[in-house]
Amino acid sequence: MAAIGRVVSSSGRFFSPNILRISISRFLKTSSNCRTVMPAWVIDKYGNNDVLRFTKNAIFPIINYPNEVIVKVFAAGLNPMDIHMRGGHGAATMSMKRDPLNMNQAGSEFPLILGREVSGVIMECGLDVKYFKEKDEVWASIPPWKRGSLAEFVVLSANEVSLKPKSLSHTEAAAMPYVANTAWSALVNTGGLTKENCAKKRVLILGGSGGVGTFAIQMLKAWGAHVTVTCAKNAERLVTGLGADHVVDYTAGPVQVPLAALDKFDLILDNIGGSTEHWALNLLKPWSGAKYVTLVTPFLQNTDALGIADGMMQTAATVASRALKHLAKGVHYRWGFFAPSGPALDEIREMVDAGQIHAVVEETFNFTQVPQAFAKVEKGHARGKTVVQISNGGT
Template identity: 40%
Template sequence: MGMGVTIMSSFSMFSNPLMVCAVAAAAFYFCPENGFEIRVPRYVLQCIMGSGFLYGGYKIFFSKPASAVKSKFIYFSSKETMTAQTAREYKTDKMEMTTEHPCPKVVHPNDVLVRVCAASVNPIDHRIIAGHARPVFDQMRLQKGLPCGGAELPLVVGRDCSGVIEDVGSKVDKFKIGDEVFVAIGAEDTPGTFAEKVLVKDFMVAKKPSTVDHTKAACIPYVCTTTWGALVGRCGLGPKSTAGKRVLILAGTGGIGTFAIQLVKAWGGHVTTTCRTDGIDLVHKLGADDVIDYAKGTIEAALAERPKFDVILVTIDPRAIAPCQSALKKGGKLVTIVVPFIDNFRKHGMLLGRMVNALLKLRWKIEDFLYDRTTMISFNRPNGGALEAARKLIDDGKIRPVIQKTFPFEAANEALEYVKQGHARGKTVIVMPNAEKRHEGAKSEELISE
């Protein structure tokens, strides 16, 4: 009976008609002639499948796709211009620096205008301008009233920054002009932070840590909100619930990994992480209790030798999800920030891609039920509260920014290419001309900012 209940309850997960089609098709395909143990007749599942496909087909062929939609609230009669790094088209790996980009202006009551001092480079930056999952981003922007369908071009790149507030909306009471802040925006939000100024909402913002400069502060926001959504939002970890728990964090030397290790250790958890041989010293300095050198064998073999984990954070190749699932304790939770969804959209198109993704989620649901575990997906969401918590931990010396290399604003394309190559040791930061003077390129022994 449990299997049937699990499959039937999965329908509530997929409000999208395409998800309904996929789930119904899977149920029909795997159902024995006499139905499941809850004795759902096969003809009932056939009816569900047929109805799902009819409804899904109607929505696919008769609903209108996101067309070019402009937003009057982004630049709103601004006559000023600014320097920005923009992508004029998708399917590119280069940005173009312009001095004539419209300068944003406060319009809404909760708007905050920030003069950018430094911004970090994240892997999602090159994926966005490469056009990965563009239809998905179009739908997300349409729902938020942002420019989409091509109206967002030229697109300012960048997901986070540290800077100084230049103006605020009428209902912003937590911040004032002149405050030093750091901020992370969503993957779909436009415009981005590789510019002299960026317009954001007050809930995305927090005061900058007082113990670090803008360059160091800029490497924190996006990895913080991503990690927070996964470990806190999805797995329930926190200052009072982490002590004594075994947590596995994949890719410990990357931007997410370096922050996540320190966050879990600050809350009293036991951290195991993975990295190459040359990164072992770094992750130990960050507080990792146990390190798996993936250059010396398979992750499956290494995990089989260790006690099971309460929580696992997957930050790399989605193919790592399956072996990590087997390393969970009973009742354990695996959360991944990398899923094959975007690749499935690119390989199969939006229609078939959604069906393939729905089947993947259904498989996880069934296997989780059978093995008493939970597999979850986490997407980045702006979260000023998470940044405020990180600010306190940084000022208390419990989390230290980890920077691998810095680039001047004019060399933003070099920074983007550097991050694209992978095997990061912390974050890469772009420094604006108005920020503190720094030497370009931090050396490995200087990775951890004291």
Template identity: 60%
Template sequence: MLVRRALRCAARPGGQRPPVRGLRGSPRARTAMPSWVIDQYGRNEVLRFTRDMVFPVIHYPNEVIVKVHAASLNPIDLSMRSGYGATALNMKRDPLKIKSMDTEFPLTLGRDVSGVIMECGLSVSYFKPGDEVSFKPKCLSHVEAASLPYVGLTAWSAINQVGGLNQSNCSGKRVLILGASGGVGTFAVQLVKAWGAHVTAVCSHDADALMRKLGADDVIDYKTGNLEQQLKALPSFDFILDNVGGSTEKWALGLLKKWSGATYVTLVTPFLINMDKLGVADGMLQTGVTIGSKTVKHLLKGVHYRWAFFMPSGPSLDEIAQLVDSGKIQPVIQQVFPFSEVPKAFLKLEEGHARGKTVIDVVNKK
């Protein structure tokens, strides 16, 4: 399986590469490749294996083609299999108009990959054929590396770009992670701990040992007693990352320190749902009204309310790779499936109560 990716290709500090003067890459053995696709939105039965997917080609000078060695699944892949975000997806495919629903099929799902660059566009200077992208931490296998990009960049977006925490200002802050045992949660616990925070992780009892291994100072079992009351018994927090949403938003902001710059960031937003239901313009308008009213409401109470989501960023991936290579962050993988068992991997993810990531080993057939 291969993918075409538009990456940040300008040379960056710490990893400058000689410019690629033309299209370079390994010779192609064939023009088709195996892939798992969907031809309609639905449940797991819509997944279809084919050996006849058209081999990708480079259309723009800042693109590369990556031979995928491993890929991981995320909860959003389950949602997108059922049609979540279809409006935004089609708009991205054609900026001038939203295409009719039958034009995106066959559709290949997935957000995370680890692999090796095969070909580079004319303007790509930061990568060359043969590079393990993007760049893969040297200490990790492709299976391990594939578990990190989406959850890592989502957590980085929420904590750093939206929440404002970083290595220089996080030390000693009290951080609460709701839904700490999933892919984003396990990464977030390690990230803020690496930056010196005091971390309280909320999960079920069977994830207690994992949370403490990752560095959590306090672990709260949400199944034991009233979670809100358990957390209110603790000192107030400087930062909350909410991976759960729902009813937690009604009381979680009350756990923050007032008038101190304390921030609540939720990853559960109605942005794509609004676009799917209302269309692009009305969906964006409704989303703006909602976040604006909530921001003002909580600001008057002395705390900050924010939404966050995945944000692609080459420089952030480089920083994450440095944290991994230094031993401060490790991949957390619940189960690995061979490429032939992609539907089983989706079913595993559907079970919920994740303890890290579900990964597909594309190269090894076992």
């Protein structure tokens, strides 16, 4: 069967929409891919930190589609998403999205490899990959329905991968792709902000000291926005050092009180959720196109509890009712979602190498300390990112 054709992105990437599986031998060089197993941290069931298991016999990844690459992992970033996935949050939706080739003979996702961020080196390229070559240093965020980066190797689609910023080590680079793609999706794709229209806009980030918040502050300041952040008192120096114009301590009392005394905002990025929706939208400029974008949504909770079909129906009804309710008040209510994008990381790489965005790494662990790294992330109150060094190249 002939290939359907190629799609060329603005960054010069070549992808094929053809998903025809072709013989593995056409994609891999047998001289460097004789292995069948590799070391990795896996889970065999959902649960707490006790389900994490180290193995030297995880299945070695192979290229199944012509636009895929195999990456040798030097460093892996951890996120709250990994904690949620370890516990089974979103399992129903993820199982629906997973490629059958990434499931075992019984149709199960186990053993499952976690880790949503990677920095490393390309070891093999599929036949349709023209934008990358072997030995390229790359970074990427990994969709939650794919096997993750807490392993020696990982396979990814080329459109999820970007050349690593030259100014960052692998450890630093692994701290950024997932949160960068999440913030980009929320602020640009959903919020409509760009470097051309961001100047002088007033943006509020609720929960600004974690991974997404620290990245968003820097990107928005590079584009000229005025940025207000909520965080704990002991994180104030961190966020002001990243460029935040105004900081409100949420531990000093009801945070909505000092925020209500400020000029109203053009956009709010909510990393907190919960009760914030009851008062945060009142802080937006009415009838001006102002947007509230929350990253805390009930989508996965609905599909886990109700199943895919009913969960999606419940989710659609919820977001529609909330959007209409707030539109009547002159503001836009939106949900933001993580979206892996190599082209977005291309643009972010340029900002990093120009010195506009810096990696914020709170703590690093070696490959033997993955349970400790998970425990660190699970405590919350992050001041940047937690990174696991998989190999010596990650320093």
